[in-house]
Amino acid sequence: MSDTHAETVAFVQDTTIPPAPPPAAETGIVKWLRENLFATPVNGLLTIAALYLIYLVLNVSLPWIFGGLWTTTSLAECREILQGKSAACFSVLTERWNQLLYGFKYPAEEYWRPNVAFVLLFVAAAPVLFFDLPRKLLIFTGLYPFIAYWLIWGGSALIPIVALLGILGGGLVYKQFVKTSFAAGFFGAIVTAFVIWIVAGMLIPENASENAMLPAVPSRDLGGFMLNMMLGVTCVSLSLPIGIALALGRQSDMPLIKWICVIFIEFIRGVPLITLLFVASVMLAYFFPPDSTVDLFLRVVIMITMFSSAYIAEVIRGGLAALPKGQYEGADSLGLDYAQAMQLIILPQALKISIPGIVNVAVGLFKDTTLVSVISMFDLVGMIRGPILASTEWNGVYWELLGFAALLFFVVCYGISQYSQWLERRLATDHR
């Protein structure tokens, strides 16, 4: 049987055929190119056109950037050296580097103070941004605003300490009374804080700032990218809690609270930010007596915070509306009170939905801080448009300065955007 069979079959493969490499057109970079860049004739044409365009841009910009001068002292000198060749005059960045970062009036020997505050900002922000870190770090986050204030503005250390004591006192009172009645805790805390501030404020001697460890720097002397960072960080971190409160207030059953929130949000959203800034800088000066004006920086922070909290409130209201009604009812059926329901069930879900919108507002707000240049505060753009371009040495340098500003803003805004995407992935619970 087997013999017969052996004669009928001429050849039997007794090993497996070794796997052949895929055809050249189906592997590696060729495949990637074919599938992504040259899939159809039209795609191929577009690819070639795009490559040509990129070549055109780089052909001009790369020599311009790499041929740039860094050590001259004026634009005229740059032009003399370049002899009509096209190249950047980056010397303006090196010569005015400190002005671009700190403004033109911040005392040079004190630059380390904003630098330290900037580094500490990351330490303080880390536990808020990355919740895998030990929770104890949040204590430092709570202290950070006072430390940063003391570092940047200097003067008597008593001022931030008193401010901190007022808030701590208010917090203690709130904790004591909130169990009996929320209103008693809330208003008691506010009254306590003010009492501490006023009493302690009277105890601080008039000339406490004169021989302080860190010389005082008035707000008027702040400037440059430092000012943008300060406005951006302060306003974003203040407007988030205020925005949440406004969003919840707008959903409230109590008519007074509801209408206050609705009118505030609709009014602020109906007014351009630049108008609010003009009000802050120009109109308020009429209402206060000349000697006792509220600090301009504070006025601007209040206006920008109001503006962005109205927007954030609407974003969060969108998140609240997206939750099915069952979530609210489920919370009620568990016997949770309003604060617990919001804290444990509603807000975690609503805020997660709102992340892209909140980040959108935050990025927009950060870029809007450049608007303060129109009320003659010297932020990064204000420095460029005003003093630097008006100096006899650098009048006429545009691409280098504005490109540098764009780069700084891009780095920060792209960072925010990347963080939010990481946060969305980290919080994604639905598709596991």
Add this chain to the structure above:
Amino acid sequence: MKKSVFFGALTLAGLGAGVAAAGTLDDVKARGKLNCGVTTGLVGFAAPDANGKWEGFDVGVCRAVAAAVLGDATAVEFVPTTGKTRFTALASGEIDMLARNTTWTFSRDVDLKFTFVGVNYYDGQGFMVPKDLGVSSAKELDGATVCIQTGTTTELNLADFFRANNISYEPVPIETNAEAQQQYLAGACDVYTTDASGLAATRATFEDPAGHVLLPEIISKEPLGPLVRHGDNEWEDVVRWTLNALITAEELGVTSTNIADMGAAAGSNPEVNRLLGTEGNLGEMLGLPADWAKNAIMAGGNYGELFEKNIGESTSIGLARGLNAQWTDGGLIYSPPFR
């Protein structure tokens, strides 16, 4: 409507409070610092240098006033203002005086309730065009696009000039001089119009200044000068006579180099003696020390020295004295006598 009436009333109340307050001179002395409004940056007139020190022609006036009142030319808080915020800053009392190349006009003097204490630069509005445009007179500019700074008198002058000559134009509104420069060079407008001093300064920074011409027409009078609030005549006198002291010093040949000798003891020229306080009591009349004018002149030199150092022909801006020469040299700069 109701709201605007309400805010108007509040504003008036605020203004009234400002006027009723103590004299500005006493305020400045008590504060030990002069709050002086300047521009956020205009080449030659006011701009901070790499070390943050303000320099320029208008800045020189601020320093002179500070030196006259406080004896210290550095006791000035420079408050940068834009074209839109400058008048509210002055009216609200945020600044004591404004030296921000501001044109003296009827409505600013009368309606906005300011007092111009004099003229430190006689300017006029001119036009700059690229040479390739082949235009030799502003009257040939029919249909041209014109870059113009908003919120300034130049905007109104331009409309008047084109209407009077029955030709049309298309305005390209811009905010700052720096922006205008870029728009003009990029070809967004055929013509750039602003004060002739500004045009000269702008052209000096171009890569190819010879490729642009200033047209011969000067279509407006732009007397630029420092100003103060209405209703405080003592302070007004101080600022006015400080400016006059700088002008008179040039006329009498008192410079920052020879002032130490001339002011040390009474000399042969009685007007110099009165000016420098070695004779008479002019300072006392102003409520200032006898050497007020001497301090003001030592702060940055006399009028001519300030001009030469900041905007004169030796600088990159290269403005000729022209109308701003002393009256003895055929210009308009003229100070009433010190007696």
